[in-house]
Amino acid sequence: MRLLILTQYYPPETGAAQNRLHELAVRLKKLGVEVKVVTAMPNYPHMKIYEGYRRKCRMREEIDGIRVFRSWIYVRNSRSIIQRLLNYFSFVFTSFFAGWFRSGKSDLILCESPPLFLGMSAFLLSKIKRAGLVFNVSDLWPESAEKLGLIKSKTLLGVSTRLEECLYRKSVLVCGQTKGIVKNISGRFPDKQVYWLPNGANLSHYKPDQATTSWREEYGYGKDDFLLFYGGILGHAQGLEVILKAATRLKDRPHIKFIIMGNGPLDISLKDQKQELKLENVDFFESVSKAEMPAVLAAMDASVIPLKKLDLFKGAIPSKIFESLAMKIPILLGVEGEAKQLFIEEGQAGLAYEPENDAALAEKVVLLSSDPGLCKTLGNQAREYAEKYFDRDKIADEFYHELLKIKK
Template sequence: MQILFLTDNFPPEVNAPARRTYEHCRRWVKLGAKVTVLTCAPNFPGGQVYNGYHNRIYQEEFLEGIRVVRVWSYISPNRGFLPRIADYLSFALSAVVVGLFKKSDLIIATSPQFFTAPAGWLLSLFKRKPWIFEVRDLWPESIIAVGALPRGRLIQALEWLELFLYHRADRIVALTDAFKLNMTNRGVKAAKIFVIKNGVDLTEFAPTPKDQNLAQQLGLTGKFVVCYIGTHGMAHKLDFILRCAAHLDRQDQTHFLLVGDGAEKENLLALKKQLRLTNVSMLEAVPRHEAARYLALADAALVPLKKTPTFKTVIPSKIFESAAMQKPILLGVDGEARALVEQYQAGLYFEPENESAFLNQLRMLKDNKALQESLMQGCRSLAAAFDRDKLAESMFEVLKGVCPSSISSLGR
């Protein structure tokens, strides 16, 4: 089976889409598939090409048996809406042109970014191959939710395109049950939609003692550390966390550790300075292999999102990584994510953007050792249920179902 996978994000980028694609693809290679990933030069989230890479028309490398083909796209540190759209569209166009010359039995296109999906459909049309639409986000609904674009004719056109692509895909892989329900309520056939949720590599994220040297270096010795590692974007509402930190007593031993980069990072640093916060440390993004070392410093893992009905349909990947390291989760996401965390008793939910709710749950967790131990056990159960190995195998079965004629070629 020869798989052509289109994705805007791929390692060494460290965001959730990059990681999921990489972890699935390397497992499919071990199962006998030949996988080519079409992506762009790594630049997320800062809009600057990583050291050692160049934004060229075509470049190729191999990563754990995966052929990685990087094509040109418009890359700019400008984080406005129009430069982002130019980035997404240029990658989609480059992917179509290069993808025409890559052998494949089937095509997978993952969102976000949304315009990767039309590229996948066009390639399937030109190459007469089946294609799978992996839906990681309900787009354009999600950009409305964060306030990036108001409702209007442009949104209506994008929603028409979204439904068009759902109907044209041979299969759809949705990351949550809520995504599937959204699609079926809009007329998409349920039989073609398969839910493969996010998960975690249990060999990479596991319970680890705190690095006391790192804790001392960061001034965290003796502190109750609440840790957030990931994108600092419009959706994550970290300004709310900073405002909550400002209301803690100066004698309180709680310390917030925020690690990462993103569109809101500069605004957050300015707010931290404005509020004169001494109980918040904001670090630059760290390489993926270092993430577990920083998360190990945590007494609680923070998973917040903006308060909007759209985010009731998502399950942030941070939940699974935090659970694998047995870090009790402070969850500011309602809906399916809340149901999951409460099902496994792996954390405490607080209403998104509700300051008193967050501070009450924080104090309860900090002051109750028995509760911490109980939630850690719940984390262990949650992580075991979402082992990335099992999830990758489940999605591989979907691939074989859409392309049965290629099964005999596996392992050749």
């Protein structure tokens, strides 16, 4: 089987889509699939082309045995919708030619959405190559963009919705990253086959019982400090202000400290808020590589997983959950709906608090920090749940057999 993965985001970038797709590609290759990737020059999340990739229109490389074909993309660090669309459509254009002339023959094309518009390139390539289109939806777009206020143009929203529906119809298989996404698409297209392709944990990479770390000592934290970790994009959807407000409530407990690691559009704003609130119990760190994450997580006592209180996010499962589960780190989950049902009610991997409710978050932090036994129990249950349902090896194996059905 020859599989072409078409995605705007791929390592060496760090992020949910990047890690998930690469981990899937590596595992499918081990199962005998000939996997190739067409992607953009790496630039996320700083919106700046990485060193070593600049001033190049195209490039070929190999990452962990996966052949990767890169093409030019327009990049500007701007929140303007025009600049964002130029970013998306530049890669739609260049990815089409990279896929047509450079990637060879394919039996199936797996297209990652968002960005939704990349589906245009994927659809045309599927026709030229006579390959089946597998459309992988990690976020319901344009619905999420509208509800977050990122796109307000009715014309653009209408065109995007028609494109979304067309791509679903033209695909031989539609995949959804969450059960909520699967349910949404299945409800709108009852005759379309929709497959649940969840994110998961690389359990062979995250080994909590073997992890050693000097991270606390290196950054001046004491062994009695209770460290709460947030790692990921510093964006609008996450509602990270709840962490700063909870930290304000906990100023009288100096051993409780919040670690915020990552980059994103609200990076400067959040740091400014920290200064305004005079918070000495919140520290910001740059993102680290995947190889460094086990040592970082091994130094933490709990993870905070926040999202804004929107109905849209009741079907969301933040990818940062899985690393914490794998490392036996209990989670404080500020997400309602599917994530709460899976990881709190079923998996018993942590405690839930109402999204954007800083008083509720502070209360759960105090509860965990005062009960080491509870932390250990929740952490053990987290790992067990990940092993049972969210092992990336199992996820890839099941997906491989689903692809075999389509190819036949």
